[in-house]
Amino acid sequence: MLLHVILADDNIQRVRIESLPETVDELKTILKNHLTLEGEMVIQFQDPEFNNEFCNLTDISELPRERLKLKIIMSDYTLDTGSLDTSSGSSGETSGRSKHWPDPFTIPSFSYDIELKLRRRNEAYEKDGSLFAPTNDVKTDILDKVGRAMYDFNAYPTPKQVQDVAKALVEKHPCLKEPGSTQGWYCWKFSLSFKMGNLRQKYRIAGCPELTINRKRSAGQETRKMKKAKRAEINFLPDFPQGRTPNSLEEERITLQDEVKKKKPDCNLIDSLMGRSFALRRQEIVEKEPLVAEVESRWPALFSERQIAAEFTRLVAADLPKSFLSGLDRHLPRLLELYKARERRDTKIHSLLESLDSENSNQNRRSAALLGLPYFMKEDPSNFIKFCEATDSEEAAAVNGVDVGVLIVTEEREPAALPRNIADVAVILEGRIVLRKLRDLPTGFAVLMGILYSLNIDYPKGLKYTFEVIQKVIMDIGGGTCSARAHGLRNKLLQGTI
Structure with missing residues (x-):
């Protein structure tokens, strides 16, 4: 079997192996031996379900059986010598942690x-x-x-x-x-x-x-809030790659900004520059906490589905669309059963399920599960989920005053609880649309989660349980500790009791 392996933009090699191994770890060992690589690696493959975009490989069965094109990201984060080693990998990506907290934790060997x-x-x-x-x-x-x-x-x-x-x-x-x-x-x-x-x-x-960034304040100075990973980010604020400085990364940011303005930008170059400038971008976002408009002005490439998914992977070491949609599908049947048991006591959930009865496609089932989740968690999504007709005035009125939200543009004057004719799905931040033309409502929710992580924006206060369930239960990110309400729902989903 012949593999097409991308190590960097200027380093693409062919690797011939007898057959695919049974596990991802065995494949990593084979590639390390063939390509003389050392350290931790992440293998990505072209996923046909997502327009052949690169996704992290977690199960060998995900690989297509023909014409395998793989991308390798080397990412080391070692502290064995007592100093911070932040050497960049061969892919040009920023170095940093590449794995979540292990369960169980492996005790290292001693001297x-x-x-x-x-x-x-x-x-x-x-x-x-x-x-x-x-x-x-x-x-x-x-x-x-x-x-x-x-x-x-x-x-x-x-x-x-x-x-x-x-x-x-x-x-x-x-x-x-x-x-x-x-x-x-x-x-x-x-x-x-x-x-x-x-x-x-x-x-x-x-x-x-x-x-x-979390150094203590001197006496008499105001104590600022702790700026640290709170949503299972493993690379919340990484160090600069070895040999890089803020000035050199700023030059790459300007190159990136200029490339985005071209009529036909080079997507591969943008991918590479976004990876290399990750540390600079996180420093600005975490330390300065700029407005979304300021981030969009300096980092316009970030505001696309492709780059939001890539940034999410850098932060969390998880594939955004896959972790969201596969997690949602895994709990979907049971979640709708729980809604069914409560619909007599909640008119909003009843309306959603009633709309679902007329068109019970998987896409509508996903949308109903997401739209009904706030009501099931006893929260009010009225200032988060917004509906409007496809006119400029209607859109402006719908997004006004919304800090974080999803806008559903319909062709219906009075849309049903589960709209049928959706013309557009958009993400709202700070009272303005920052990303639109998303394929459907589940994609809108997934992209919103990616944006909130990428821009270090807190979940809406009135929907903290809804977003906790999405992150920790549906996406299974940082689910080791949950609030009592989220833990109760997870138990019902897993144990099969209403």
């Missing part, structure tokens, strides 16, 4: 001498239950190694994540259990929490962007 000590102490524990009281230097080495491994995934791990790591540590090395402790890991949890604080301080002093 040779410590591994020997732990092995012997674990054997003694198996024989007679004797515990190991590590010396200060051994404990420091263990905490340092585990803390750095945690930092590779998240600079600000949640208490639950720290607890899980402490449990994993004593499960792998039971000799480290604490005498007199029921769980055996209680003190390790606090030690790891302190270690993470020390590491953050160390890297903050070294100049790590995602930490220096």
